[in-house]
Amino acid sequence: MTTRPRRVELDPDTVERDLARLVLTVVELLRRLMEGQALRRVESGDLTEEQEERLGLTLMLLEDRMALLRDRFGLEPEDLNIDLGPLGNLL
Amino acid sequence: MxxxxxxxxxxxxxxxxxxxxxxxxxxxxxxxxxxxxxxxxxxxxxxxxxxxxxxxxxxxxxxxxxxxxxxxxxxxxxxxxxxxxxxxxxxxxxxxxxxxxxxxxxxxxxxxxxxxxxxxGAREWGVKLYVDEAAAPPAAEPAGGDRPDRAGSGRDYLRRRLGQQRARQDADDAAARTARHLHEALARAAADTVLHPPQQARLSGVPGRNVLNAAYLVPEEGEQRFRDALPPPDDLHTGLRVEVTGPWVPYSFTRTGPEEGTGP
The missing domain is CATH 3.30.70 (Alpha-Beta Plaits)
Structure with a gap:
């Protein structure tokens, strides 16, 4: 068993970062979808001012937290992506 | 034998x-x-x-x-x-x-x-049009540093995002329009044209998004006219870049190659 070459280097530091990257990428995808939906509703004018305010505040906070989390794991905005091969990038 | x-x-x-x-x-x-x-x-x-x-x-x-x-x-x-x-x-x-x-x-x-x-008597010219995303309006969220905490309310945030989204949309439309006009003008001076699929920046390594990737078969006597149809760089919107290559042997226009030896 021990003679087999180890394909994956399990370095605790990078595992954490890679995992964070994956999770944050998915969160970022959802955030953008939500924001896109919110902007469409604002554009079509079917939200009250109060609803707009709350929605905007939520999205703003979400973006803010994303930036904090990225910083904590040393990730740049462009790191949050997944290469889907022939389909291009996720984001 | x-x-x-x-x-x-x-x-x-x-x-x-x-x-x-x-x-x-x-x-x-x-x-x-x-x-x-x-x-x-x-x-x-x-x-x-x-x-x-x-x-x-x-x-x-x-x-x-x-x-x-x-x-x-x-x-x-x-x-x-x-x-x-x-x-x-x-x-x-x-x-x-x-x-x-x-x-x-x-x-x-x-x-x-x-x-x-x-x-x-004709040669091939390649023309590509790129949009440099960096020069275009900010598309992605601002990087952590310039957090818009002064923006205040959620409505302001939404409005700002909407503005960015529209600006980006406008830039995309402008790029597509420019690409169409450029192609039409160049095609008038060419004997034949081929539109290749836009290049993936990831593969070509060229910065910017490729919105036009075309080849033109230009008769030698029409080369001046073809070149005149190319816009001077100053005429382009900011963030747009035209790249011209050639003259080439007309590889893109020899679709008639014989089958032998080229596989099934």
């Missing part, structure tokens, strides 16, 4: 081919010409160890080897194209014996003659 030498065929020109020994090649024993009924193939005897069917299939997956073949191929085609109208064949077109080369010329005769007529 008889000689089982393999011949790599680079390109076809109208007979008589180049005066004197043709230059270039070197995938095998040196470039030679094979004449048949008014057509001349620029071809070269190549070793079966590389170019016979089975080894060739394997070799085609070897990128370094392929690059060498592509360079030799392009070299022969470009050199011939300097002197006469040339129809490049597909990369790695291999025939069995001189007889095979003749057969290729004979079977492809109509298409080759048609292509030679069509390409006579």
């Amino acid at each position: 008889n000689d089982e030498n393999l011949w790599y065929v680079y390109a076809v020109v109208r007979s008589p081919g180049p005066a004197g020994p043709p230059a270039g090649g070197t995938l095998g024993e040196g470039l030679a010409t094979v004449d048949h009924r008014g057509l001349t193939a620029l071809a070269e005897k190549v070793p079966a160890t590389d170019f016979d069917e089975a080894p060739l299939r394997e070799r085609l997956e070897d990128l370094d080897w392929l690059a060498r073949v592509a360079r030799a191929h392009h070299g022969v085609v470009a050199e011939a194209g300097r002197h006469t109208t040339v129809v490049p064949l597909r990369l790695a077109t291999v025939c069995r014996g001189e007889q095979g080369v003749r057969r290729l010329l004979e079977e492809g005769e109509d298409r080759l003659l048609e292509a030679l007529d069509r390409l006579a």
Whole structure:
């Protein structure tokens, strides 16, 4: 068993970062979808001012937290992506 | 029957081919010409160890080897194209014996003659239009540093995002419009055009998003008119960039290449 070459280097530091990257990428995808939906509703004018305010505040906070989390794991905005091969990038 | 030498065929020109020994090649024993009924193939005897069917299939997956073949191929085609109208064949077109080369010329005769007529006196120019995302309005969220905490309310945030989204949309529309107008203007000065799919920045390594990737077959007497149709860089919106390449041997316009040796 021990003679087999180890394909994956399990370095605790990078595992954490890679995992964070994956999770944050998915969160970022959802955030953008939500924001896109919110902007469409604002554009079509079917939200009250109060609803707009709350929605905007939520999205703003979400973006803010994303930036904090990225910083904590040393990730740049462009790191949050997944290469889907022939389909291009996720984001 | 008889000689089982393999011949790599680079390109076809109208007979008589180049005066004197043709230059270039070197995938095998040196470039030679094979004449048949008014057509001349620029071809070269190549070793079966590389170019016979089975080894060739394997070799085609070897990128370094392929690059060498592509360079030799392009070299022969470009050199011939300097002197006469040339129809490049597909990369790695291999025939069995001189007889095979003749057969290729004979079977492809109509298409080759048609292509030679069509390409006579014309050269290919490539034009690409890029959008430099950096110069365009901010598309993604602002990086952590310039957090818009002064923006205050959620409504302001939404409005700002909406503005950014519209600006981006406008930039995209402007790029598409510019690409369309540019292509129309250039096509008027060209005998033929081919629209290639836009390049992926990831593969080409060229910065910016490619929104037009076109090839134009331009008669030599119309080259000035073609060039005049290109906008001076100052005329373009910020963030748009035009790249012109050429003149090339009209690779993009030889869709009539004979089938032999090009696979199923």
